[in-house]
Amino acid sequence: MINVDHLNKSYGKHTILSDISLTINDNQTTVILGSSGAGKSTLLRSFDLLDIPDSGTLTIASESIEFRDGYTNEQLQKIRAQTSIVFQSWNLFPHLTVLGNVIKGPISVLKKSQSEANRDARALLKQVGLENYENYYPVQLSGGQQQRVAIARALAMEPKFILLDEPTSALDPQSEANVLNVLSKLSRQGQALVIVTHNMAFARAIADEIVFLEAGKVSFSGSPSAFFTSKNERIERFLNKQTALPLLED
Numbered sequence: 111m112i113n114v115d116h117l118n119k120s121y122g123k124h125t126i127l128s129d130i131s132l133t134i135n136d137n138q139t140t141v142i143l144g145s146s147g148a149g150k151s152t153l154l155r156s157f158d159l160l161d162i163p164d165s166g167t168l169t170i171a172s173e174s175i176e177f178r179d180g181y182t183n184e185q186l187q188k189i190r191a192q193t194s195i196v197f198q199s200w201n202l203f204p205h206l207t208v209l210g211n212v213i214k215g216p217i218s219v220l221k222k223s224q225s226e227a228n229r230d231a232r233a234l235l236k237q238v239g240l241e242n243y244e245n246y247y248p249v250q251l252s253g254g255q256q257q258r259v260a261i262a263r264a265l266a267m268e269p270k271f272i273l274l275d276e277p278t279s280a281l282d283p284q285s286e287a288n289v290l291n292v293l294s295k296l297s298r299q300g301q302a303l304v305i306v307t308h309n310m311a312f313a314r315a316i317a318d319e320i321v322f323l324e325a326g327k328v329s330f331s332g333s334p335s336a337f338f339t340s341k342n343e344r345i346e347r348f349l350n351k352q353t354a355l356p357l358l359e360d
């Protein structure tokens with residue numbers, strides 16, 4: 111479980127996250143929605159401590175940090191071990207093959223042997239449909255294939271939660287579909303995912319729980335059916351905007 115309690119984050123005078131309290135369950139898919147600038151990436155990145163909140167508490171598994179009190183490096187490592195983040199642009203190591211990218215963390219951080227890491231990585235590459243690509247370099251792959259390697263690499267660290275920030279927004283429609291299929295499969299297998307996306311159809315299909323952020327506050331959390339049929343005026347406006355043709359948007 112990821113639990114945040116009264117989380118706050120500002121940059122200068124600008125409040126980015128405002129008194130966020132939230133629980134994200136194990137083995138579920140949670141989708142974070144909201145307009146651009148609402149604080150989605152900042153919230154997701156604070157689960158992995160890439161962005162450090164100013165105050166409030168973050169608890170993952172049995173490890174807790176109260177940000178006002180500061181934290182030790184050991185606490186930070188323990189929290190980070192519970193999550194792996196996948197970015198919009200896949201950030202693979204360009205000088206390593208696909209297999210090399212996936213086994214790097216397990217060998218250096220999880221202290222797996224080369225043969226164990228290879229075996230586990232091959233199973234993950236099969237899971238993301240890339241079993242025939244282990245000797246390719248990132249530059250030889252499409253964006254969608256690179257993103258699937260990034261997902262395999264995140265899974266290889268055996269985290270409780272995979273955090274994904276707009277994982278398909280840089281992809282063409284076919285590559286996007288391939289990545290979404292992989293995520294749907296992981297979700298059905300009970301891998302806990304926390305996904306920021308602007309793809310409403312995908313959000314509706316995959317989410318067990320929707321979290322809707324507005325100006326740094328959680329203004330809805332609940333089931334996708336409740337969210338997508340909400341009569342709340344601001345949620346309706348958000349949904350209408352997401353599905354409007356780009357040319358019709360102001």
Ligand SMILES: Nc1ncnc2c1ncn2[C@@H]1O[C@H](COP(=O)(O)OP(=O)(O)OP(=O)(O)O)[C@@H](O)[C@H]1O
Nearest residue numbers: 121124126144145146147148149150151152153306
């Ligand atoms: N390092 C930073 N320094 C100053 N302001 C920042 C920083 N990172 C984010 N912000 C501000 O915080 C707000 C929320 O940003 P965030 O990236 O979390 O939004 P978002 O919901 O992910 O938006 P998008 O859908 O466009 O990705 C924005 O106003 C942004 O300008």
Ligand SMILES: [Mg+2]
Nearest residue numbers: 150151152275
């Ligand atoms: Mg963002």
